[in-house]
Amino acid sequence: MPRLMADVEACQGYGNCITGASDAYDIDDDGKVVLLTEEISDADRPRVEEAARSCPVNALSIED
Amino acid sequence: MTDPRTVVVVGASVAGVRTAQALRTEGFGGRIVLVGDEPDLPYDKPPLSKQLLAGSWSEERIALLTAEAAAAVGIELRLGVAAQRLDVADRQVLLIDGSTVDYDAAVLATGAAARPSPWSATSGVHVLRSMADARRLRNDLEVDRPVVVIGGGFIGAEVAATAHALGREVTVVDPLAAPIGRVVGREVGELFVDLHTRHGVNTKFGLGVESVEGGAGDLTVQLTDGSQLTAGTVVVGIGAVPNDGWLASSGLLVDNGVVCDQHCRAVDAAEVYAVGDVLRWFHPGHGEHVRVEHWTNAVESAAVVAHNIAHPEDLRSHRPVEYVWSDQYDWKIQIVGRPVGATRHALVGDLTSADRRGAAVYTDDSGVLRGAVAVNWPKALLLCRRAVGAGASFDDVVAQLDRLPAAVAAPA
Numbered sequence: 001m002p003r004l005m006a007d008v009e010a011c012q013g014y015g016n017c018i019t020g021a022s023d024a025y026d027i028d029d030d031g032k033v034v035l036l037t038e039e040i041s042d043a044d045r046p047r048v049e050e051a052a053r054s055c056p057v058n059a060l061s062i063e064d
Numbered sequence: 065m066t067d068p069r070t071v072v073v074v075g076a077s078v079a080g081v082r083t084a085q086a087l088r089t090e091g092f093g094g095r096i097v098l099v100g101d102e103p104d105l106p107y108d109k110p111p112l113s114k115q116l117l118a119g120s121w122s123e124e125r126i127a128l129l130t131a132e133a134a135a136a137v138g139i140e141l142r143l144g145v146a147a148q149r150l151d152v153a154d155r156q157v158l159l160i161d162g163s164t165v166d167y168d169a170a171v172l173a174t175g176a177a178a179r180p181s182p183w184s185a186t187s188g189v190h191v192l193r194s195m196a197d198a199r200r201l202r203n204d205l206e207v208d209r210p211v212v213v214i215g216g217g218f219i220g221a222e223v224a225a226t227a228h229a230l231g232r233e234v235t236v237v238d239p240l241a242a243p244i245g246r247v248v249g250r251e252v253g254e255l256f257v258d259l260h261t262r263h264g265v266n267t268k269f270g271l272g273v274e275s276v277e278g279g280a281g282d283l284t285v286q287l288t289d290g291s292q293l294t295a296g297t298v299v300v301g302i303g304a305v306p307n308d309g310w311l312a313s314s315g316l317l318v319d320n321g322v323v324c325d326q327h328c329r330a331v332d333a334a335e336v337y338a339v340g341d342v343l344r345w346f347h348p349g350h351g352e353h354v355r356v357e358h359w360t361n362a363v364e365s366a367a368v369v370a371h372n373i374a375h376p377e378d379l380r381s382h383r384p385v386e387y388v389w390s391d392q393y394d395w396k397i398q399i400v401g402r403p404v405g406a407t408r409h410a411l412v413g414d415l416t417s418a419d420r421r422g423a424a425v426y427t428d429d430s431g432v433l434r435g436a437v438a439v440n441w442p443k444a445l446l447l448c449r450r451a452v453g454a455g456a457s458f459d460d461v462v463a464q465l466d467r468l469p470a471a472v473a474a475p476a
């Protein structure tokens with residue numbers, strides 16, 4: 001199953017990923033991204049991949 | 065999945081690149097041709113006034129799409145060649161080198177250009193929109209002479225902050241007394257004026273520019289109150305104009321952007337779409353046509369258009385909550401919704417000193433949350449972003465913000 005990856009150092013708390021996929025991403029009190037799940041189904045992939053691509057600093061990726 | 069269709073995307077910046085990528089994510093199996101007039105591989109623009117100009121990020125770091133990544137998903141790149149004309153009847157894009165690309169669907173992603181300097185100085189006067197602009201400006205900022213920034217909006221304020229961080233003496237000029245007030249309202253706009261002065265950057269607000277004369281290294285900026293500023297470098301940040309001139313002969317309705325329906329389809333050609341800064345579309349939430357010059361709108365409209373091309377039987381509307389960020393000095397600013405239409409606001413936290421976090425939230429007679437400005441406080445902004453989308457009540461949101469841990473912001 002596709003695995004979610006996040007570069008917490010790079011994350012700037014812009015929150016775009018959460019608008020796109022609030023079931024996969026959130027941010028903590030310091031404004032850093034939190035992964036809500038490690039793996040996603042193939043059916044969810046397009047939506048979550050578009051959410052990852054909406055990150056302005058490329059902090060998110062999805063690996064097979 | 066194969067698809068007999070060809071999609072041509074014109075404009076290879078964030079809106080165009082994300083459309084091409086999202087077409088594949090959405091399962092589109094046809095041909096994708098991405099045309100761009102800039103010779104550089106696609107790159108991202110927000111860092112041009114921030115990390116790239118400051119020299120803390122390299123050009124590689126702001127790449128949007130490498131040649132390998134494009135090849136891997138079958139995106140044909142046609143870079144360094146401008147589209148000259150769109151032939152809607154024959155479904156063809158004519159390029160400046162004389163070649164043509166036939167399409168089944170066309171996506172117009174030509175963005176916007178910096179409004180040019182109307183002043184006569186021959187050199188040393190910059191605008192900032194492209195990588196080439198950023199390289200030139202960066203070069204001139206190496207010279208230890210004062211910098212005058214004309215225009216105190218987002219890009220002007222960011223350039224001022226970056227030039228100041230590079231050690232330059234900086235003055236920002238704008239005809240409005242509180243330039244960012246255009247977006248956040250006059251009162252909160254004042255806090256953005258204080259932000260410049262707190263960092264030792266001079267402001268000449270409420271004053272117009274009469275003329276800019278001289279050349280690089282030795283420029284004179286004449287203000288409307290009769291005073292003068294001398295500068296080595298002048299940066300002009302007075303807004304942007306959509307790159308829609310090339311569509312004049314297309315017959316498409318163009319009116320400060322390509323006029324589209326709620327699905328981002330041109331109102332007079334259903335197989336032509338627009339995305340990003342050049343898109344003027346009917347926002348079903350606002351009940352009016354709008355054009356938005358923000359990064360997130362480019363990406364969100366790209367996802368909607370890619371979906372609508374790949375799945376014409378299931379058209380999506382583009383009804384985003386406006387969102388933009390800006391980095392100025394030690395402030396990471398995030399703005400959501402439409403603060404400027406509001407009649408009343410509340411402040412939560414602290415917006416007057418460097419190491420604090422705070423937010424301004426806005427409403428009108430309806431009592432519904434209309435927008436918010438957050439400083440160094442992503443969690444608060446996210447809360448407001450969801451609340452604006454959900455039409456939540458202003459009082460509820462203020463109460464929720466008051467309950468957030470509003471401690472001292474983490475250092476950037």
Ligand SMILES: Cc1cc2nc3c(=O)[nH]c(=O)nc-3n(C[C@H](O)[C@H](O)[C@H](O)COP(=O)(O)OP(=O)(O)OC[C@H]3O[C@@H](n4cnc5c(N)ncnc54)[C@H](O)[C@@H]3O)c2cc1C
Nearest residue numbers: 075077078079101109110147174175176340341357358359
């Ligand atoms: C310096 C700067 C800082 C910014 N900072 C922020 C920020 O902090 N936050 C934020 O939300 N937004 C920011 N923005 C705005 C954001 O970058 C834009 O909204 C976004 O780039 C719009 O993307 P676009 O692809 O629609 O248009 P553009 O980025 O303008 O790209 C359009 C592309 O099309 C090309 N093109 C034009 N005409 C033709 C033609 N005839 N044929 C072929 N190609 C053509 C152009 O050369 C360009 O490459 C900033 C913009 C700038 C310039």
Ligand code: SF4
Nearest residue numbers: 011012014015017055
């Ligand atoms: S979009 Fe990127 S920067 Fe923003 S919260 Fe998500 S990971 Fe962080």
